[in-house]
Amino acid sequence: MMMKPILLQGHERSIMQIKYNREGDLLFTRLGTYMGHSGAVWSDNSCRLWDCETGKQLALLQTNSAVRTRGFDFGGNIIMFSTDKQMGYQCFVSFFDLRDPSQIDNNELYMKIPCNNSKITSAVWGPLGECIIAGHEGRELNQYSGKSGEVLVNVKEHSWQINDIQLSRDMTMFVTASKDNTAKLFDSKTLEDQKTFRTEHLVNSAALSPNYDHVVLGGGQEAMDFEARFFHLTFEEEFGRIKGHLRPINSIAFHPNGKSYNSGGEGGYVHIHYFTHSTLNLSLRLKKLGSPSGPGELSGPGLTKFWTLRNK
Known part of the structure; x- marks a missing residue:
């Protein structure tokens, strides 16, 4: 089966x-066309708020070390970001309320969570903004109270x-990607720990389909294994691969309507x-059979920016 991708180069x-x-x-x-950062987007010791329509910088929040993760809560009123453990500073998760202009103007957060053991490498808001789910360099997974x-x-x-x-669409589950060559599904x-999806190489990113029982994994190492790999969510078995990248995949995501996915890498x-x-019927046929019979192969061709997809 052929799946020819649309390539975006910027x-x-x-x-x-x-x-x-x-x-x-x-x-x-990312990285990007939003001018203002003086280094790689996460490495100039700042967190910045932007207007997506105009590219105008709305706020600048200074930090003592590089910002690694960031996100808005469910209502879009509170931002959280984590900083790296470096230059004598420990890792923190910081919280700002955008409804209080004084916090932004004075760079005064309303809550800070210290992470003493190892730095946070990935973090997302949990359901309804009640908690933060954070993965660490030291392999632990923590759920922090948002209050x-x-x-x-x-x-x-x-x-x-x-x-x-990355969370599921209803936020009841999430999938993790790890350097231990696996992705895992969690409540x-x-x-x-609900499910484990195993590969032979590093997994840099994983995403859950909003429509089907599919998990897609991206990763690889230099000179080998750059395919996006599809697993059945229930059976934990691989049923397809898509080629195209010439170097490792760093990030992967499903479109919210579930009809496409995109990947970016080195x-x-x-x-x-x-x-x-x-392609979609393949998974449905496998589900009726009771278990995938093994991986197939779906072949294809070999700054912060945002791309409009309204015409697709």
């Missing part, structure tokens, strides 16, 4: 993260650093793949 260096907006008509890629900052749940299911965390409330290109009916 970067001269590696793409570290890609993300859709909630409606799915804008695709953001008090206390650790609600702590688990260590991975054996190495957690690279990525968002209890952090119970090569500087964004690959957008639209699923064909035969």
Whole structure:
């Protein structure tokens, strides 16, 4: 089966993260065209708030070390970001309320969570903004209260650093990607390990389909294994691969409507793949059979920016 991607070229260096907006008509890629940062977007010791329509910088929040993760809560009123453990400073998760202009103007956060053991490498808001789910360099997974900052749940299911965390559409589950060559499915409330998806190489990113029981993994190492790999969510078995990248995949995401996915990596290109009916029916046939029979192969061709996708 052929899946020829749409290629977006706008970067001269590696793409570290890609993300859709909630409606799915804008695709953001970093690093970027938003001028203002004096280094790589996360490495100039600042967190910045931007107007997506004009590219205008709305706020500048200074930090003591590089900013690693960031995100808006469910209502879009509170921002959180984590900083690296470096230059004598420990890792913190900081919180600002955009409804209080004095916090932004004076760079005065209303809550800070210290992370003494190891730095946060990936973090997302949990359901309804009640908690933060954070993966650490030291392999642990923590759930922090969004109100008090206390650790609600702590688990260590991975054996190495957690690279990525992405929630399901209903936010009841999330998938992690790790340097231990696996991706895992967790319950968002209890952090119970539900499923494990195993590969032979590093997993840099993983995403859950909003429509089907699919998990897509991206990663690889230099000179080998750059395919996006699809697993069945229930059976934990691989049923397809999509080629195209010439270097490791760093970030991967499903479109909110579930009809396509995109990936970005070391090569500087964004690959957008639209699923064909035969591709989607493959998973349905496997489900009726009771278990995938093994991996197939879906072949294809070999700054912060945002891309409009309204015409697709």
